[in-house]
Amino acid sequence: MTIQGTALILGDHVNTDELHPSRFFSLDDRTVRSGFLQAAAGYEQVGGSDLSGRVILAGDNFGCGSSRETGARAFLLAGVRAVVARSLARIFSRNVRNLGLAAVECPALPALPPDIEVELDLARWRLLVPAGSLDLPVTPLDPFWAAVLRAGGLLPFLGLGEATGPAPRGSLPVFRGQP
Amino acid sequence: MTPQTLTAKLLRRRAAEPIVAGSEFFRIAVDLVLGHDATIALLIERFQRAGRRIWDPARCFFAADHFTPPSTPERADILHRYLAFLNQECVPQDLVFRGISHQLLVEDRRCQPGMVICGADSHTVMAGALGAFACGMGSTDILALLLTGEVVLSTPESIRVDFEGALPEWLSGKDLALEIIRRLGEGGAVDRALEYHDRTRGGLTMDSRFAVANMAVEAGATNGVFVPDDALRRYLAERDGAAGPAPGFEGAWLQPDDGARYVQQLRIDVAALRPLVALPGDLGRIVPADEVEPRAIQQVFLGSCAGGRVEDLAIAARVLRGRRVAPGVRLVVTPASQAVFRACLRNGIFEALHDAGAMITNASCGACGGIDKGLIGAGEACVSTSNRNFRGRMGSPDGLIYLASALTAAAAALTGTICDPRTVLDDRVAAGLPAAAAGGAA
Numbered sequence: 001m002t003i004q005g006t007a008l009i010l011g012d013h014v015n016t017d018e019l020h021p022s023r024f025f026s027l028d029d030r031t032v033r034s035g036f037l038q039a040a041a042g043y044e045q046v047g048g049s050d051l052s053g054r055v056i057l058a059g060d061n062f063g064c065g066s067s068r069e070t071g072a073r074a075f076l077l078a079g080v081r082a083v084v085a086r087s088l089a090r091i092f093s094r095n096v097r098n099l100g101l102a103a104v105e106c107p108a109l110p111a112l113p114p115d116i117e118v119e120l121d122l123a124r125w126r127l128l129v130p131a132g133s134l135d136l137p138v139t140p141l142d143p144f145w146a147a148v149l150r151a152g153g154l155l156p157f158l159g160l161g162e163a164t165g166p167a168p169r170g171s172l173p174v175f176r177g178q179p
Numbered sequence: 180m181t182p183q184t185l186t187a188k189l190l191r192r193r194a195a196e197p198i199v200a201g202s203e204f205f206r207i208a209v210d211l212v213l214g215h216d217a218t219i220a221l222l223i224e225r226f227q228r229a230g231r232r233i234w235d236p237a238r239c240f241f242a243a244d245h246f247t248p249p250s251t252p253e254r255a256d257i258l259h260r261y262l263a264f265l266n267q268e269c270v271p272q273d274l275v276f277r278g279i280s281h282q283l284l285v286e287d288r289r290c291q292p293g294m295v296i297c298g299a300d301s302h303t304v305m306a307g308a309l310g311a312f313a314c315g316m317g318s319t320d321i322l323a324l325l326l327t328g329e330v331v332l333s334t335p336e337s338i339r340v341d342f343e344g345a346l347p348e349w350l351s352g353k354d355l356a357l358e359i360i361r362r363l364g365e366g367g368a369v370d371r372a373l374e375y376h377d378r379t380r381g382g383l384t385m386d387s388r389f390a391v392a393n394m395a396v397e398a399g400a401t402n403g404v405f406v407p408d409d410a411l412r413r414y415l416a417e418r419d420g421a422a423g424p425a426p427g428f429e430g431a432w433l434q435p436d437d438g439a440r441y442v443q444q445l446r447i448d449v450a451a452l453r454p455l456v457a458l459p460g461d462l463g464r465i466v467p468a469d470e471v472e473p474r475a476i477q478q479v480f481l482g483s484c485a486g487g488r489v490e491d492l493a494i495a496a497r498v499l500r501g502r503r504v505a506p507g508v509r510l511v512v513t514p515a516s517q518a519v520f521r522a523c524l525r526n527g528i529f530e531a532l533h534d535a536g537a538m539i540t541n542a543s544c545g546a547c548g549g550i551d552k553g554l555i556g557a558g559e560a561c562v563s564t565s566n567r568n569f570r571g572r573m574g575s576p577d578g579l580i581y582l583a584s585a586l587t588a589a590a591a592a593l594t595g596t597i598c599d600p601r602t603v604l605d606d607r608v609a610a611g612l613p614a615a616a617a618g619g620a621a
């Protein structure tokens with residue numbers, strides 16, 4: 001699988017409150033979309049613009065902080081195609097992949113000019129930057145995450161997307177200590 | 180068998196086969212799932228489309244703490260939908276409106292050592308203070324968990340943290356939490372577990388341990404776990420009454436193996452630490468309070484799952500009793516739970532804080548996540564006992580959030596500036612200070 005797009009470049013330790021401030025927490029997609037990048041200094045305008053076809057390139061520990069999934073959802077609603085960071089925060093990377101969006105680590109990712117075209121090759125685990133003649137290694141995803149992405153997200157992977165009739169309900173006692 | 184860390188032992192006893200061939204991820208059976216009004220509301224629609232019921236409602240530990248009471252019509256609607264969902268799925272509602280989910284979890288006998296606990300909130304890690312594997316997740320993971328009773332996790336490697344020495348009177352769990360992040364770096368524990376060993380003289384209080392475990396996620400950790408010991412046994416005996424700790428409490432299953440492999444080890448001599456402050460923006464700049472450039476502050480927030488417990492409010496009351504907060508400073512006090520609230524009512528803590536000029540709110544998240552009752556404006560500075568100082572977290576992106584212990588926060592409220600809090604403790608304590616520190620800003 002290959003994903004092409006125009007880079008949108010973010011820095012190190014960009015946290016979820018910057019990516020998506022809590023005041024945009026909502027069940028309404030328009031509100032969620034409008035919160036994208038609204039506390040990332042210098043990116044407020046960009047966040048509101050058309051970002052379809054973008055690939056996010058970021059530094060270390062991208063997406064640290066809260067588990068609010070509205071933050072990850074805002075990436076999808078904005079039309080972002082993939083997230084590549086030198087390193088990713090744990091909950092955020094799970095959230096993004098669970099929604100079917102590729103999030104991978106490229107430890108050798110250098111500083112790049114804005115809006116450069118990139119190509120993420122998920123079969124060979126490479127990030128290509130044709131203009132800079134760069135061909136960088138991407139850390140291969142665990143087979144579980146690769147399967148989740150192929151399925152289009154966690155729920156389709158687990159076969160939990162659509163109604164299949166009521167499941168049996170357990171009535172186990174609350175667990176206390178070693179059984 | 181190779182010796183294992185506590186986290187590995189807790190996870191592996193609940194693990195089935197790898198989820199796909201060659202994967203390091205396993206299906207893990209979960210004992211308890213934590214949720215609250217904000218993040219559970221995000222999954223209700225998708226839950227209903229799946230057409231199933233919750234696998235075991237008795238294992239749902241669901242609070243309402245974010246939008247309580249709601250500050251906008253939309254939040255009222257979110258809360259309303261959430262409560263209707265609880266009704267429909269027969270989820271126990273005894274926790275609703277009683278305070279912050281994470282605090283309720285550690286106060287409740289449903290939460291026991293050795294459990295695997297997953298929550299729809301990053302600070303679920305706090306329950307690791309009770310010797311459980313506890314980790315936070317997003318709504319899709321939790322949705323799958325509610326439908327199946329399982330999550331998919333890999334076993335993180337562990338970083339061992341040993342606390343040693345005697346804790347000075349001017350330090351508490353928040354300073355230790357900040358010291359760990361200062362040493363490891365903001366993302367220093369991503370995909371790792373923190374395994375805490377309390378070897379301090381006299382031992383850390385449980386409230387301090389909660390503060391430490393709460394901020395495991397600020398270092399990026401999957402989970403943080405205190406190795407069960409006598410202090411935990413005493414806490415459980417008091418909390419659960421006759422039931423006390425479960426029979427297996429002594430067992431080897433609740434201890435790391437001798438010779439377990441750690442990717443890193445931190446020894447923290449607590450006697451040598453000074454009160455710490457995280458400077459605004461992120462957790463990358465953590466410095467001793469006496470080195471912070473003095474700056475007028477407009478607000479002090481005593482609250483959150485990281486710093487709104489009895490220990491925190493008691494130390495603030497000790498500093499502020501019989502005094503007034505500096506003119507113009509808003510002191511917002513939000514206890515972490517109703518039990519904390521009640522304790523502070525009974526033992527005079529609220530009276531002292533109230534008389535000093537505090538504004539006391541109901542038990543909830545409040546200003547911590549920039550939700551309500553204590554947001555800050557552009558150019559304002561707030562000293563907060565919460566866990567995140569991220570840009571915009573408590574209101575304006577141009578407001579400044581300093582994180583510190585309740586003592587340091589109370590000292591700031593009293594003086595109107597960030598200062599070395601040892602200088603505002605009573606004379607007896609101040610007299611015992613090293614000469615260098617005694618000269619700090621008063």
Ligand code: SF4
Nearest residue numbers: 302483484544547548
């Ligand atoms: S108090 Fe703050 S950190 Fe804790 S659960 Fe509430 S919003 Fe999150």
